Amino acid sequence: MNRICIFAISIACCLIFCTSSSAEIYRYVDKNGVWHFSNIKSNKHYEVFLTEKSRAYLVTGNMWTNKYDDIIHHVSRLFQVESGLIKAIIKAESNFDHRALSKKGAQGLMQLMPETAYDMNVKDPYDPKQNIFGGTRYISMLLKRFNYNKTLALAAYNAGPEEVESRNSIPPFPETQTFIKRVLDYYSAYNGASF
Known part of the structure; x- marks a missing residue:
């Protein structure tokens, strides 16, 4: 599975499972290049990746098309x-x-x-x-x-x-x-x- 598919699946999971009590999704990339996502900023390495308002934009069709x-x-x-x-x-x-x-x-x-x-x-x-x-x-x-x-x-x-x-x-x-x-x-x- 390529990186874009993994990324898209990760984001979809975060968007589905993160409740509205958290307004942001955080991410960080560790020393091995692995991406970590959370609805809680659990350490200083996490940075804001998506805000609650931007989530709606990112789940509307064709976000990850590579057609062009x-x-x-x-x-x-x-x-x-x-x-x-x-x-x-x-x-x-x-x-x-x-x-x-x-x-x-x-x-x-x-x-x-x-x-x-x-x-x-x-x-x-x-x-x-x-x-x-x-x-x-x-x-x-x-x-x-x-x-x-x-x-x-x-x-x-x-x-x-x-x-x-x-x-x-x-x-x-x-x-x-x-x-x-x-x-x-x-x-x-x-x-x-x-x-």
Whole structure:
């Protein structure tokens, strides 16, 4: 059984068996590389892995799909964006549905608006390769624009860079704030899994 399957099973067990009296799940990796999970911080080596609010996000379908991993790893190297961040954006934006279409008109895996898709040279936003290429190119540009501050770059990805620049902070839009939280929760989980 590969590491991702073991990781997914471990997380599922923690999510099922940890009661609501504990708001967090803790983890640590011992000297042999074995992962330990608990709902109690039983020693100083444990660190917060999941909060109660993030649990709901992580058990909703397709969390551990590897369907687009080859494309993600390729564009990750090409644009110097962490693969875990790319995958987290895809999970938050479309739940890995390459045919996703939002009410506002955002399209595909990384939910590119038509103007953004055009600017990123994406001809077919429903084509997974083109969409991931364009979305990763866009988040790469935003990371540079906001001095590699992930939170501000994600806010700009969701609300538009002008909204972030005009305030020099995260816009007070609930949708944007929820988006950032979800992406960062997924990002943390994907980085821990080393997919």
